[in-house]
Amino acid sequence: MSWLQVVVLSIVQGLTEFLPVSSSGHLRIVSELFFGADAGASFTAVVQLGTEAAVLVYFAKDIWQILTGWFQGLFNKDLRGFHYRMGWMVIVGTIPVAVIGFFGRDLIREGLRNLWITATVLVLFSFVFILAEKMGKKQRNYDELTMKDAIVMGLAQCLALIPGVSRSGGTVAAGLFMNLDRQVATRFSFLLAIPAVLASGLFSLPDAFAPQSGQAASALQLGIGSLITFVLGYISIAWLLKFVASHSFAWFAVYRIPVGLLVMALLAFGVLQPM
Structure with missing residues (x-):
C-alpha cells in the first residue's frame, strides 16, 4: 500500500468507525473510488485497533469498574452487583459475533465486500434506524440493562x-427496539464492541502484512494508521455521545441513503467495480 492510501483510509476509519454510517463500507468505497483497489478486510481490522484504543481510553473508568466488579464477583457472591453483571453481559454479547466472525471469515474477507451489497445495505438499513427511533420508547436507563439486551444487541x-450495516448502527438500533435510552444504547454499544474488535484486529495482524486478498501494509504504515484512527476515533466518540443526547439516529439515514444510491449509480455506469 502507498502512504497516501494508508493516511486517507486511516482518516476515513477514524471518522466513521463509531458513527452509524459503516466504516468498513466507507473504506471499501473510498479504496475502490480513489485507489482502484480494495485495501482488504485485514487492513481494516488492524487499523480498527487504533479506534478501539480510543474506546479503552475514553471509557477507562467504566472498563475498570466492570473488570474489578466481575473478578470480585467471581470469588465473592456478596459482591455480585451491577458491574459483575455487566461483565457477563459484555462476554455473552460478544459470543455471537466471535463465532460467526471466525467461521465466516473467508466470506467476510471476500464475498461480502461486493460494492453492490455495501450500497444496498447502506440504503436499506437506514430505514431500520428510522423505525427504531419511531418504535423505541427510550425509557430504560444504564442501570436497567439486562442479559436479554446484551444478547439482542450482540446478535x-x-x-x-x-460492510454497509455499521456496528454502532446495528447495536444501537437493537437497543432502541428494546426501549433503551439513546445514550445508554450508544454507550453499551461501545463497550460491547471492545472484545470482538480487539480480537479481530489481533487475529488479522498476519494477514495485514501478507493478505490472501487485499493489499499488504508495512509495520510502520499499520502503526501510523492506528495512531491516526486513535486520535480521530476519540474525537468521534465524544461528538457522537453529545449528538445523540438531543438528536435522532434517523439523521444518519439522510447521509447514508444518498451515498448508497450514488455508489449504485457509479457501479451501474462502470465507474466503480463491484469487486
Missing part, C-alpha cells in the same frame, strides 16, 4: 460483518 452486532 445485531453480527450484522456489522457486512
Whole structure:
C-alpha cells in the first residue's frame, strides 16, 4: 500500500468507525473510488485497533469498574452487583459475533465486500434506524440493562460483518427496539464492541502484512494508521455521545441513503467495480 492510501483510509476509519454510517463500507468505497483497489478486510481490522484504543481510553473508568466488579464477583457472591453483571453481559454479547466472525471469515474477507451489497445495505438499513427511533420508547436507563439486551444487541452486532450495516448502527438500533435510552444504547454499544474488535484486529495482524486478498501494509504504515484512527476515533466518540443526547439516529439515514444510491449509480455506469 502507498502512504497516501494508508493516511486517507486511516482518516476515513477514524471518522466513521463509531458513527452509524459503516466504516468498513466507507473504506471499501473510498479504496475502490480513489485507489482502484480494495485495501482488504485485514487492513481494516488492524487499523480498527487504533479506534478501539480510543474506546479503552475514553471509557477507562467504566472498563475498570466492570473488570474489578466481575473478578470480585467471581470469588465473592456478596459482591455480585451491577458491574459483575455487566461483565457477563459484555462476554455473552460478544459470543455471537466471535463465532460467526471466525467461521465466516473467508466470506467476510471476500464475498461480502461486493460494492453492490455495501450500497444496498447502506440504503436499506437506514430505514431500520428510522423505525427504531419511531418504535423505541427510550425509557430504560444504564442501570436497567439486562442479559436479554446484551444478547439482542450482540446478535445485531453480527450484522456489522457486512460492510454497509455499521456496528454502532446495528447495536444501537437493537437497543432502541428494546426501549433503551439513546445514550445508554450508544454507550453499551461501545463497550460491547471492545472484545470482538480487539480480537479481530489481533487475529488479522498476519494477514495485514501478507493478505490472501487485499493489499499488504508495512509495520510502520499499520502503526501510523492506528495512531491516526486513535486520535480521530476519540474525537468521534465524544461528538457522537453529545449528538445523540438531543438528536435522532434517523439523521444518519439522510447521509447514508444518498451515498448508497450514488455508489449504485457509479457501479451501474462502470465507474466503480463491484469487486
